[in-house]
Amino acid sequence: MIVILIIVGIVVLAALFLVFRYNGLVSARNRVDQAWSQIDVQLRLRYDLIPNLVETVKGYAAHERQTLEEVVAARQRGVEASGVAEQAGAENQITQALGRLFALSEAYPDLKANTNFLNLQEELSAVEGKIAYARQFYNDAVFSYNTRIQSFPTNVVASLFKFGEREYFETEGEARDPVRVQF
Amino acid sequence: MIFDAVRANKRKSWLLIAAFVAMIVALGVVFALIFRLGVVGVVIALVLALLLTWGSYWYSDRIALAMSHAVAADPIEYARLHNLVEGLCIAGGLPKPRVYVIDDPAPNAFATGRNPEHAAIAVTKGLLDKMNRIELEAILAHEISHIRNYDTLVMTLAVTLVGFAALMADFAFRFLWWGGPRHRNDQRAGGGGPQAILAIAGVVLIILVPIVARLMQFALSRRREFLADASGVELTRYPPGMISALEKLRADQTVVHSASKATAHLWIEEPLPTRQGEGHQPRLNRLFSTHPPLEERIAVLREL
Numbered sequence A: 001m002i003v004i005l006i007i008v009g010i011v012v013l014a015a016l017f018l019v020f021r022y023n024g025l026v027s028a029r030n031r032v033d034q035a036w037s038q039i040d041v042q043l044r045l046r047y048d049l050i051p052n053l054v055e056t057v058k059g060y061a062a063h064e065r066q067t068l069e070e071v072v073a074a075r076q077r078g079v080e081a082s083g084v085a086e087q088a089g090a091e092n093q094i095t096q097a098l099g100r101l102f103a104l105s106e107a108y109p110d111l112k113a114n115t116n117f118l119n120l121q122e123e124l125s126a127v128e129g130k131i132a133y134a135r136q137f138y139n140d141a142v143f144s145y146n147t148r149i150q151s152f153p154t155n156v157v158a159s160l161f162k163f164g165e166r167e168y169f170e171t172e173g174e175a176r177d178p179v180r181v182q183f
Numbered sequence B: 001m002i003f004d005a006v007r008a009n010k011r012k013s014w015l016l017i018a019a020f021v022a023m024i025v026a027l028g029v030v031f032a033l034i035f036r037l038g039v040v041g042v043v044i045a046l047v048l049a050l051l052l053t054w055g056s057y058w059y060s061d062r063i064a065l066a067m068s069h070a071v072a073a074d075p076i077e078y079a080r081l082h083n084l085v086e087g088l089c090i091a092g093g094l095p096k097p098r099v100y101v102i103d104d105p106a107p108n109a110f111a112t113g114r115n116p117e118h119a120a121i122a123v124t125k126g127l128l129d130k131m132n133r134i135e136l137e138a139i140l141a142h143e144i145s146h147i148r149n150y151d152t153l154v155m156t157l158a159v160t161l162v163g164f165a166a167l168m169a170d171f172a173f174r175f176l177w178w179g180g181p182r183h184r185n186d187q188r189a190g191g192g193g194p195q196a197i198l199a200i201a202g203v204v205l206i207i208l209v210p211i212v213a214r215l216m217q218f219a220l221s222r223r224r225e226f227l228a229d230a231s232g233v234e235l236t237r238y239p240p241g242m243i244s245a246l247e248k249l250r251a252d253q254t255v256v257h258s259a260s261k262a263t264a265h266l267w268i269e270e271p272l273p274t275r276q277g278e279g280h281q282p283r284l285n286r287l288f289s290t291h292p293p294l295e296e297r298i299a300v301l302r303e304l
Helices: A002-061 A065-080 A083-106 A109-113 A115-150 A154-160 B002-034 B038-058 B060-067 B078-094 B125-130 B131-150 B151-178 B180-188 B192-236 B239-251 B260-267 B283-288 B295-302
Strands: B071-072 B100-102 B108-115 B119-124
Touching: A002 A065, A002 A083, A002 A109, A002 A115, A065 A083, A065 B283, A083 A115, A109 A115, A115 A154, A115 B078, B002 B078, B002 B151, B002 B192, B038 B060, B038 B151, B060 B108, B060 B119, B060 B283, B071 B239, B071 B283, B078 B131, B078 B192, B108 B131, B119 B125, B119 B131, B119 B239, B131 B192, B131 B239, B151 B192, B180 B192, B192 B239, B192 B283, B192 B295
Parallel strands: B100 B119
Antiparallel strands: B071 B100, B108 B119
């Protein structure tokens, strides 16, 4: 009689363990997916800010056409990019082009004093930070999730229900190059 | 490493909390037995302590903001502040807290709220003026970490335990006073020696335990400050930012006008004036301070 009770108790505990661990894995995996789409949200924000910036700068420094066109082209490449590597490359080009544009503005005191320009500069700087933080959060979520499915005893549940590892966001070759500023 | 520091601090504060609770539970048992308070007395003390602290916990954000005359930060005028808070919340996976500004020249900041969904951050105008972008971000990261680590809840727990201990000591003292005749009867029956020892031990406990409980509360507060420093750096991944900010705070001598003993533990550094400056507090003072000395915090961060 007691033996039966003990067996039932063990079975119940095992079932509960399975349920809690499974739900934990689902939650961790969803956090990874959500973090990934959050990066996209910040990237779109940056794309939206750029046209406004280009227009403001044109008002004061119209003949700096080359730099302005580079920014617009880089933005377009970013919007159309598909796949992580292509997007990361395009993002780096945007950062470089923007860097050149802001360096340019040093030569135009009227532009520098323009409140719209200053606001945009602050917003773009903030968005760059948020993109970086979104990527950091994504990597943290991947770390947390991967650690869970690799650790015992959760790895048993993970392989049972086919939870696969996720990849970290890493900058590809071009994105690691330092930003070049030319006057 | 940053993550090791965070884990170590969390482990140490759990140990402290466990020791705290164990001590209070032991106190409850001792008082129930020695002073024949009984379970009823203990339960009354616990319920009273909970009631007294519950309101301040539940409305911690409103209370702290009102006491410091904080004003909601306009998103256009304080765009940088809002942007920095938003970025850090993305890094921490937190909802964005309400952001406030305090009209005070002393550089300081605090965060409060019962959970991340009902949280608020306030910074003084002095902080905004004196810190550059990176330093401001480091300080905000520290404050947001307080929210993320549920420090308001932890400190409320500590204050509740202190209140419970104080109430029990108070009840026991009264029982000692009013329960006199019963003890004397026992003594005449021949139980003189041990009864006297117990009574003396009881009085010692009544005096000591509330003090020790307070000391543990302050120790826990200091441990959570170290944890917030480490968690803040975990968000920004840039220790030099926080080091630079703390060094600026160390050099600045202005005192926050609207701080008080009650809210002292919430600020990023001790808002109340110290006698000889941060690094030279006499030993005893340091046991009662809510924040570790700035020197120590900077030294710990340099190790990361």
